[in-house]
């Protein structure tokens with residue numbers, strides 16, 4: 001497949017570019033320097049020249065607290081930028097897949113997973129801008145697939161989940177939130193699904209996460225220490241509200257998909273199995 005990837009300098013975009021190359025795809029991978037997604041003219045020029053069959057957008061401003069403090073910039077990148085890509089993809093005759101987030105939900109659904117039947121209701125500027133990006137992309141191109149994911153970990157990641165294994169190995173004390181739940185997702189597994197969805201070209205909203213009941217950050221930290229094969233790691237449970245961060249986060253943002261299996265896609269493996277592979281790789 002001839003695939004064009006934006007945000008290839010990030011955790012998910014990097015995993016996706018590697019996966020597509022391994023499959024023998026003709027890959028055009030742009031990091032932020034190569035293509036700023038807020039530059040609609042540059043996107044149209046590049047897509048028109050390269051004529052990809054599919055465009056997969058992994059670029060986003062992912063600093064949740066930064067977005068809260070600068071919602072205009074959040075909107076520029078995570079809403080307008082995504083719309084510009086969807087328009088450019090349509091003009092170039094390409095399908096469009098864009099990655100969105102569990103943060104489009106407010107997290108008040110305490111006891112169950114969020115599915116596509118739940119109305120999004122973001123609590124943060126990041127979530128609001130991502131939701132607006134979903135909607136603008138769908139308006140700009142009928143061939144848009146929105147892929148909501150959450151709690152992503154993998155090589156190159158800088159968040160709590162992606163660094164927990166390495167910090168456990170170093171013997172660092174891990175402070176982990178005990179009252180917030182999500183569905184961990186391994187970036188390479190997500191990447192493989194993004195490519196499948198680009199090839200399927202069945203527009204819609206998909207929830208893509210690893211299987212399992214999900215966990216808290218504390219649960220993830222404990223599993224990461226176990227996967228790293230180190231005992232005696234000190235894990236200090238903390239309450240989410242005690243961190244006093246600028247942006248509110250959903251307390252429960254576990255996702256489940258109603259569509260993937262209906263279109264013939266197999267569930268992704270359990271997150272603990274993926275975590276074990278990640279820990280083994282990063283030894």
Ligand SMILES: NC(=O)c1ccc[n+]([C@@H]2O[C@H](COP(=O)([O-])OP(=O)(O)OC[C@H]3O[C@@H](n4cnc5c(N)ncnc54)[C@H](OP(=O)(O)O)[C@@H]3O)[C@@H](O)[C@H]2O)c1
Nearest residue numbers: 007009010011012032036037059060099101149150151152
């Ligand atoms: N990580 C998670 O837990 C998580 C959870 C749910 C959803 N997601 C979604 O998954 C997607 C991928 O996230 P990730 O975890 O791979 O994040 P990431 O590592 O921060 O990657 C995002 C990439 O986008 C780039 N970028 C920012 N502004 C840009 C712009 N204007 N033009 C082009 N590129 C730009 C960033 O470059 P700089 O580093 O130079 O800014 C970065 O390389 C995003 O849509 C995110 O919202 C992630």
